Amino acid sequence: SAEERGGLREDREHMQQGYTDPDTIKAMGREKGADFMFIGSVNSVKDVEKNKSVVLYQVNMELIDLETNVKLWLGQKDVKKVVTKPRFSF
Secondary structure, three states, X not given: OHHHHHHHHHHHHHHHHHHOOOXXXXXXXXXXXXXXXXXXXXXXXXXXXXXXXXXXXXXXXXEEEOOOOOEEEEEEEEEEEEEEOOOOOO
């Protein structure tokens, strides 16, 4: 994510300020560019009936070529989870 990359860049900038052993300082401007980006989302829908509930989780995924912006792969996975509430709770 952009936030993670920003944090890593800040760490490298701090290394340049003289507090880090010169033998272990990491150089600026040597990042490797990514070829692909994997993005996705998770959605859930809950259905309740008496003492049971069913939660449907739907995961949507995409693999994108960063050079061409072509979506190389699209996927979707559904997972159902049945939850039974106990008759008595303590």
